[in-house]
Amino acid sequence: MPELPEVETTRRGIEPHVVGRTVTAVTIRDRRLRWPISDDLEQRLQGARVLSTRRRAKYLLIDFQNGSLLVHLGMSGSLRLSSKNEEPRKHDHVDIVLESGLLLRYHDPRRFGSMHWLDDTSHVLLDHLGPEPLSADFSADYLYRTSRKRSSPVKHIIMDAKVVVGVGNIYANEALFIAGIRPDRAANNISKVRYELLVETIKQVLVTAIEVGGTTLRDFVGGDGKAGYFAQSLQVYGRAGELCKRCEGRELREIRQSNRSTVFCPNCQR
């Protein structure tokens, strides 16, 4: 489910309600996430006070004095604020209760997400990640250089977390459409000028999506429980067979790349 904008939306939603708060109780109903939740997580969290929240790639970090909680939402996860007397629903796997009476509730039907305790801020999952897409490190210069030795499709490159983090299937489709680049074009067959446009487009799409609270497809909600509105702005994702909004002449075509759905306009994207 969540790509970078959804994770950032979650972080911004919970931050004002968790920073400075102390954990008074932890309930774990199902430890079987992508990796089993370690046996000592409750003990680590108990009594700890939240210092700050951060995001790295699609990971959410909640920092305490004694370490950090590393959360990934996988495909179907959400982390939201809830009140103590709200009954847990199916797939509500973890509750982190704060002394304010609010609690952080982790919900994840498919259990592709994860939760790790970090004694310091390093973790193998965070090693070898590429630059943040919204940072200056992710530049046209960088992407152009990186792409020179890659003959795989450009969509594959921008979704490769070693190249740049946080660009998932929805926003990869959207950015390539806006930049007018065919998703199946070989990465090393795209000019510097077009990469300049692509990098700016990726940044713009992500920033815009964050501003409107992410993309709610089925039931994504941010930390504050509100749906995101970027779905209204989607140009190609989920619109295969419909008319292109730019040229209004051609139907959007769908292909599969690495078993992921790709939608593009054969007329506008070259």
Place this chain on the structure above:
DNA sequence: ATGACAACCTGTGGGC
């Protein structure tokens, strides 16, 4: 090193 692909798991929607 790169790339193709299976695996992890549940829910949903379409076709029959």
Place this chain on the structure above:
DNA sequence: TGCCCACAGGTTGTCA
């Protein structure tokens, strides 16, 4: 209404 299959926002690990 029900059954079966394909597919869904992600990432890792394996094998060629």
